[in-house]
Amino acid sequence: GAGVSQSPSNKVTEKGKDVELRCDPISGHTALYWYRQSLGQGLEFLIYFQGNSAPDKSGLPSDRFSAERTGGSVSTLTIQRTQQEDSAVYLCASKTHRGLMNTEAFFGQGTRLTVV
Amino acid sequence: GESVGLHLPTLSVQEGDNSIINCAYSNSASDYFIWYKQESGKGPQFIIDIRSNMDKRQGQRVTVLLNKTVKHLSLQIAATQPGDSAVYFCAENRGKSGGGADGLTFGKGTHLIIQP
Numbered sequence: 001g002a003g004v005s006q007s008p009s010n011k012v013t014e015k016g017k018d019v020e021l022r023c024d025p026i027s028g029h030t031a032l033y034w035y036r037q038s039l040g041q042g043l044e045f046l047i048y049f050q051g052n053s054a055p056d057k058s059g060l061p062s063d064r065f066s067a068e069r070t071g072g073s074v075s076t077l078t079i080q081r082t083q084q085e086d087s088a089v090y091l092c093a094s095k096t097h098r099g100l101m102n103t104e105a106f107f108g109q110g111t112r113l114t115v116v
Numbered sequence: 117g118e119s120v121g122l123h124l125p126t127l128s129v130q131e132g133d134n135s136i137i138n139c140a141y142s143n144s145a146s147d148y149f150i151w152y153k154q155e156s157g158k159g160p161q162f163i164i165d166i167r168s169n170m171d172k173r174q175g176q177r178v179t180v181l182l183n184k185t186v187k188h189l190s191l192q193i194a195a196t197q198p199g200d201s202a203v204y205f206c207a208e209n210r211g212k213s214g215g216g217a218d219g220l221t222f223g224k225g226t227h228l229i230i231q232p
């Protein structure tokens with residue numbers, strides 16, 4: 001598709017289980033972001049990938065969270081040993097760059113994670 | 117740390133009136149700002165952006181104003197329509213091009229309610 005695609009759209013998991021969330025960015029976009037959005041809140045930055053550079057992991061809340069981006073395209077966010085406080089909508093965004101200029105990021109519809 | 121914040125969590129306006137949504141930012145190094153609109157159950161959608169070398173930018177029914185002296189950003193929506201009801205986020209992208217080690221930083225958002 002033409003936009004950022006995330007899967008699954010909804011995920012219910014039991015506390016303590018691991019989950020994987022997938023993001024397919026817009027083709028050709030070199031930058032990819034993961035955010036977490038709790039109910040009624042803003043977007044909390046998690047991790048940022050830019051081309052072949054080392055990712056910026058400064059937003060990951062604990063070592064239970066990790067993310068990969070294979071081949072500079074698809075990204076997977078993994079949460080190990082999920083906790084109830086991990087329940088949120090996980091949003092992925094991608095963007096390109098025009099030379100030295102920042103551009104807008106395009107968001108997917110998100111994955112709503114519920115830990116029971 | 118530094119963050120982007122919004123003054124009002126909820127703004128209610130009459131249909132057809134103009135609305136102004138405000139945003140304060142604290143990082144003077146920010147050079148790119150974006151307004152996003154998020155409807156219920158959807159990912160944020162780009163509305164308009166502005167670079168730090170500008171103080172005003174207009175789109176269709178929307179205008180963004182940037183006051184770097186007081187680090188203030190606003191979004192004006194003219195002749196509001198029911199479809200404008202959503203949460204609006206401002207975001208800053210600071211530092212070098214491509215984002216570098218920086219992700220987009222978002223505030224909590226303002227919920228705009230259009231009353232008939």
